[in-house]
Amino acid sequence: MSLSYGIHDTETTIQDSLGDAISHGMIVSNLAYLVGKELKLSEEECYNLAVAGMLHDIGKLRLRSYVYEEKEAKLNIDELRYVRLHSTLGYAILKEQGYPDEVTNAVLYHHENIDGTGYPNNLVGEAIPLSARILRVCDAFGALVSNRPYREAFDIETALMIMIEEVKCFDMKVFLAFQKVSMSVQMRLMLKDMGIRN
Numbered sequence: 001m002s003l004s005y006g007i008h009d010t011e012t013t014i015q016d017s018l019g020d021a022i023s024h025g026m027i028v029s030n031l032a033y034l035v036g037k038e039l040k041l042s043e044e045e046c047y048n049l050a051v052a053g054m055l056h057d058i059g060k061l062r063l064r065s066y067v068y069e070e071k072e073a074k075l076n077i078d079e080l081r082y083v084r085l086h087s088t089l090g091y092a093i094l095k096e097q098g099y100p101d102e103v104t105n106a107v108l109y110h111h112e113n114i115d116g117t118g119y120p121n122n123l124v125g126e127a128i129p130l131s132a133r134i135l136r137v138c139d140a141f142g143a144l145v146s147n148r149p150y151r152e153a154f155d156i157e158t159a160l161m162i163m164i165e166e167v168k169c170f171d172m173k174v175f176l177a178f179q180k181v182s183m184s185v186q187m188r189l190m191l192k193d194m195g196i197r198n
Contacts, residue, residue, distance in 0.1 A: 021057060023194060024142050029053030030190050031138035031181065032131075038177040039134075045102070049131055052106035055099075056135055059090030059107075084119050087111055106131035110139055113169040125171075133171040137178045140166070145196045153196070156182065 032053035036046035063086055091108035109132035112118035114125055118136070128136075144159035154162065160182060167175060181187050 020146070021060070024146055025054040025057065027142040027145070027191070027194060027196070028056060028135065028138045031141065031178070031187065032134050034181045034184070034187060035134050035138060035174065035177050038181050039130075039174070045131070048100060048102040049106065049134060051099070052103045052110075052131060052135060053138060055094060055103070056090065056107050056110050056139060057086060058093055059086035059088065062086075062089045062093070084111070088120050102129075102131055105129045106135050108132070110135035112136065114171045115168050117169065128171075130171075130174075133174045134178075137163070137170050137174050140169075141178070141182070145191070156188075156191070156196070 029050045030053070032049040033046050036049045041049070060083070063083060087108055087110060091104050094104045094107055106129060108120070109118075109123060109128050112121065112123045112128045112132055113136070114128065114133065116122050116124035118128075140163060141159055144154045144162055145156060147153045160179070163170070163175070170178075
């Protein structure tokens with residue numbers, strides 16, 4: 001079954017309101033923590049995942065002054081190039097603030113795809129830090145279950161189907177752990193509390 005979605009559907013936009021940005025960060029943070037637990041990572045690693053999840057799009061704050069985006073419009077190619085700087089800007093901001101490498105590297109590489117088609121460095125496979133591979137999956141899901149200026153949020157099942165169609169972008173071990181978490185009562189309740197439709 002082919003679903004109708006576009007390249008922008010798995011990325012958050014820079015015109016999101018502060019409330020939307022915080023909500024997205026909370027979703028990614030909570031999911032990253034739960035996926036880390038599912039992968040049997042240490043409490044410190046899970047904590048760092050939660051911090052990175054909350055702050056992963058902080059670079060978009062600097063971009064707001066560079067790119068003006070109409071509420072009803074999708075990004076054009078030039079604007080998309082600017083938006084893709086957000087992970088590098090976020091890395092610099094967090095490095096400047098003294099965050100640990102586990103957090104800063106997760107933020108820097110959270111749009112790298114396991115097959116090498118991501119950004120900023122087109123890393124492949126294990127060259128991408130595990131924390132970034134986890135954020136990649138959680139961020140894509142968080143974007144899909146959120147409203148966009150050009151579409152309503154997808155429900156959880158549809159979001160998962162879209163992610164399965166794009167599974168080449170994700171680390172399979174991480175994606176399978178995420179799928180397990182996505183079926184948990186804990187995740188469903190968390191999303192419900194945040195106003196995400198099941």
